[in-house]
Amino acid sequence: MSKIAIHDHSNGPEAVTSVRDLTSSEQTAHNAFTARLSGDNDPRKKLADDLAKKETDRAAGIEKLKGLGLTADEATAVSG
């Protein structure tokens, strides 16, 4: 069972701290929460995939521009 630490600052900056196991419902909710944000569900994965695609498209565009007679530097500059 996972644990939760609770820092109670009712009496000021120094906390009164307690640590306990998650209840079964808390554990179930947290497992679902983690599953929604991990692996293929990780919301950052789309950002990474989009960036990778952008880089792939950019490289392909440079090659096409070079095929049209631009130098590599010119093609890179045009591709942004």
Add this chain to the structure above:
Amino acid sequence: MATIDLGKIKQVWRGTYNNSTAYAVDDLVEYTDSGITSSYICTTASTGNAPSSSGTAHGSWAYVAKGAASFTSPLTTRGDIFYRDASGDARFPKGTTGQVLTATANDFAWATPSGDCAKIASGNAGGDGVTMVTVDNIFTSDYEIYKIYTSWREDAWLKVQLLNASGTTLSANSYEFSGSYAKRNTANSSTDYTGYSQFGQDYFPMHYWNGSDTIPGYAELTIMRPTDSATKPVGYVTAFASDDTTYYSHTHGWAYKVATGLRGLKFLAESDDFHNSGVGEFRYAVYGFKG
């Protein structure tokens, strides 16, 4: 031949007073009255008359050296302060860390500093191998702007949920956030700038990208008027995170789409990744500012 009685030609020490002894003028005794031991001289021959009672010498005796009450400290605990209350010497227990001593009408009291800026809270994970860290009772109407700082030595990203005025975790899918970041990848020396956003979530991030075991993810969260139940909670995060290859500097704003007052925060890891020290070390600090 006539005899002249000169009396004692010197004082005579008779030791501790004895109620059955006949004392003569110039006899000296020791006697303890009401817990105070003094020495007395007999001024009139006397038997059965204690040298003093309740601090007042008997007519047959006079004080030679009057004792004083022995001191009994009222202090019992490290940090106690010795002072006088309405009735006499008293103990004033030490306050909690960060409190200051303030004068009251008659005495004084411990109080949390209440300047324009005050440290509200600080701490660590609270245990080793913890999955959630709740920092409760940090928001009051005493301050209008709150700054929350976190540091986490873990190859993971840090999520937050809000605690309402009753201490209940707000886990409905009512969180929204959007931001932008600069990403520097040391492997290919590229830098990217782009944005990110999520809606209908049950959290908002502190640092959206993973820190590492050796480079903590750092974040600063700003919340204004968190106790205002008439408005929807909003905040702003600036953060830095790196896995030691890719460096992310990012900022995002977030909102909770239901008007509610807040009193605390809950930080969430994906598993038991919060620790007090070493890998996974988590630390937080909260400051309040008056408007």
